[in-house]
Every structure is written in structure tokens, then in C-alpha cells.
Amino acid sequence: MPQISANGLRFEYETFGQAADPAVLLIMGFSAQMTMWPEALCRGLAGRGYYVIRFDNRDIGLSSHLNELGVPDLASAMAKAMTGGQVEAPYSLDDMAEDAVEVLKALDVASAHIVGASMGGMIAQLVAVRHPEATRSLISIMSTTGRRDLPPANPEAMAALTTPPASNGRLDRIRAGVNVWKVIGSPGFAEPEDVLEATVVREVDRSPYDPNGIGRQMLAILAAPPRNELLSQLRVPARVIHGADDPLIPLAAGHDTAAAIPGAELVVVPGMGHGFESGLVPVYLEQIGEFIASVEQRARS
Numbered sequence: 001m002p003q004i005s006a007n008g009l010r011f012e013y014e015t016f017g018q019a020a021d022p023a024v025l026l027i028m029g030f031s032a033q034m035t036m037w038p039e040a041l042c043r044g045l046a047g048r049g050y051y052v053i054r055f056d057n058r059d060i061g062l063s064s065h066l067n068e069l070g071v072p073d074l075a076s077a078m079a080k081a082m083t084g085g086q087v088e089a090p091y092s093l094d095d096m097a098e099d100a101v102e103v104l105k106a107l108d109v110a111s112a113h114i115v116g117a118s119m120g121g122m123i124a125q126l127v128a129v130r131h132p133e134a135t136r137s138l139i140s141i142m143s144t145t146g147r148r149d150l151p152p153a154n155p156e157a158m159a160a161l162t163t164p165p166a167s168n169g170r171l172d173r174i175r176a177g178v179n180v181w182k183v184i185g186s187p188g189f190a191e192p193e194d195v196l197e198a199t200v201v202r203e204v205d206r207s208p209y210d211p212n213g214i215g216r217q218m219l220a221i222l223a224a225p226p227r228n229e230l231l232s233q234l235r236v237p238a239r240v241i242h243g244a245d246d247p248l249i250p251l252a253a254g255h256d257t258a259a260a261i262p263g264a265e266l267v268v269v270p271g272m273g274h275g276f277e278s279g280l281v282p283v284y285l286e287q288i289g290e291f292i293a294s295v296e297q298r299a300r301s
Helices: 038-049 073-080 093-105 119-130 155-160 169-186 191-207 210-223 252-261 279-301
Strands: 003-006 009-016 022-029 049-054 112-117 135-141 238-243 264-269
Touching: 003 038, 003 049, 003 093, 009 038, 009 093, 022 119, 022 135, 022 252, 038 049, 038 279, 049 093, 049 264, 073 135, 073 210, 093 119, 093 210, 112 279, 119 191, 169 191, 238 252, 252 264, 264 279
Parallel strands: 022 049, 022 112, 112 135, 135 238, 238 264
Antiparallel strands: 003 009, 009 049
């Protein structure tokens, strides 16, 4: 896959469809590579007439890893966040939103439908607020405004996500990855064991393990202030998609996100947790594709 320079970093990216078509930028979540956006979804959107772009965020996958920023002290940061203290981070979600906009510019894309999942939804929200000229619409998936009084993650889900593998070895990383997706995944769309393991193996083998990069992403999340007031200023079409059974970012966060954005539509998917199982691809394709088509139709008329 190719790389581009943007915002002073190198980003691994992949495109689907024709560059002349309306663009869709997919922003992935915490510690996840761009390949967690199912290829069937990317190709499905391209087949509906869209130019689909996915990329690795900073500090993950094959994009730039900011090792010069040091080793994050996650235990201290999480303790501070739990007691209401201000967490310091070497970079912010705003910086990551700037990355996304600069990726579009590097690809000569003036504007795109901005789609983000989990942390990627937080980043997508900031792209839409800070760069409305680059935003055709916003789709925030299984994400949150970051409001402090929202229900917390299920403790088992948070533990699965934040507990490192038993070692940096390949097999331990695979075991840890399978456990994460079993815990936070979608009970109504559960993958067969072999399919789930194959997905995790693909992700593990794609790039070296960088726990410090993952930690820096977590610091950016913990340091981010709530976005409710910012989102109240948003004037682009928006859809919020959330799983009814999300153990990591509970459904209340989806309701809060939709309530914060004027005119936003909320879609609650029964049986959906915090995942991208193959059974969810038709749901994502319909909810994203139909919404984008309606936005494009309104723009033409």
C-alpha cells in the first residue's frame, strides 16, 4: 500500500473507487489499524459510487510512530482521569484530526464524508467542527462526546482493552487480541472462532507491536475535553450509529452524541457491540451508504 506525507508525518493509506466520485474518509479507533475497516465495506461503498479512503492513524500500523515522544505513564494518567484531574498528552485528538484533514489535502480531496469509529469517531467529530469546509457529512460510530458523567465502560471490557499481552511474542499477542474481540464484540453478530482468529492474525502480522504508540493514543483520549459545546455548533448533516449492546462505550454515549449535534440522526443497532464483525458489514453499508446518498442528493437539489 502507498504512503503520503501529511502534517509532518508519513501515513499508510489505501483507496477504493474513483477519485472523481464523492470521497468518504474512514478514521479507525484506538490501537486499531486501518484494516479493521472491513474490505467488503470499503468495496461496497466504492460500488455505490464513492471514493473510499482509509489510513493508519499516527502511532499505529505502518504510519509514523512518534518514538521521540517517549514512554507514556498510563497508570498515572488513568488514575488522574478517574479522580477528575487534567491528563497531559504528547499530542491531542485535535492533532489527529489535523492529520486526517492533511491526508485529504495530500490526496487532492477538497471535502469528504467523514466517518469515524470509537476514537476515530472522536477525531471525526473534531474534523467536522474544526474543518466544516472539508466535511460533507459526519458519521460517528460507537463513539462519544467525552462527557465526564456518562456511564463508564464495562470493567471487563476496559480491562480487556488496556491489559497488555502476556509478552510481546506473536502467540501471546494473538491470544490477547482474540480475547479483546470476544469481550467487546457484538453478541448478535459473533464471528466463528476461526474467522475471529484469522482477523486477529492478520492484524498482528501486518505491523510490529508498539505498546508505547498505543499508550500515546490513549493519553490523547484521556486528555481530551468534552466536545458537547463544540458539537452544538456543528452545521453539517450528521448520523450517529451505536450498538445497543456496546460494553466499551455504552449506548448512553450514542444518545448524548446525537443530542449534542443539531439535527443529528441516531441509529441504534440491536445486537451490535464494539466491533466490525462480517455480519455487521451489510448494516454499516446500508446505514453509511444510504445516509451519504441522501446528503449528496440534497446537495445536488
